[in-house]
Amino acid sequence: MALQGNLNDFKLEEVIQSISTSKKSGKLEVDGVMGMYGIYFSNGEIVHANGPFSIGEEAILDVFLEINGVFSFITNIVLPPRTIKKDLFDIIATGINLREENFEIIKKITKTTKMLPNTKNDKNGVELSKDEIKLLKYILDGTPISIIMEEMSMSYVKFLEVLKGLLRKEIVTLGG
Known part of the structure; x- marks a missing residue:
């Protein structure tokens, strides 16, 4: 069986x-x-x-x-x-x-989900980690999540950790 x-x-x-x-x-x-x-x-x-x-x-x-x-x-x-x-x-x-x-x-993530800059809030003076800065560069290019993880050689767990930081700081939102 x-x-x-x-x-x-x-x-x-x-x-x-x-x-x-x-x-x-x-x-x-x-x-x-x-x-x-x-x-x-x-x-x-x-x-x-x-x-x-x-x-x-x-x-x-x-x-x-x-x-x-x-x-x-x-x-x-x-x-x-x-x-x-x-x-x-x-x-x-x-x-x-x-x-x-x-x-x-x-539950909101698929291979093609994109993260979008959050244009509703002006976030001057927010400190970002090295990984958050790298991730933001991809976000600004509209790169899908799976490609970001592959190019950054980042595990799913690590990716979510960095993403949660950006979401918490209201720098990005999840898009389609």
Whole structure:
């Protein structure tokens, strides 16, 4: 029996726990808004993850930010070297917390979502980080989010951290 489904029907943590409890080995593929992710299991233990913008522990946390998409579990694969050493409980707890903290933003994001300068507020004297300045340059060019993340070599988690700073400072808004 193949394990496959939709993240609208099954939460990622439920799928991971099912694979872990069954002590399965293989790759859980998740095709989400930002792209394709792979979570590799050896006897039910997560040993590696990769995503469109990250690998290892960053990738496993990035995939928890995907709330829309499909998944399937593939067996009979060659497992990559271990890049994840964290306990399954820690991974799941951290992933759930990240998803909940960022839920209002991630439900508005697609691969083609653009961020727009907020022209309603004049924000003189606001201090920006180096990453926020880089991100603003892309925003002014109208670059879609997925391209920004790729060109800045930024994980989904890191991108959301920088974006939240700009949104909090009312420098940008999310557009279509």
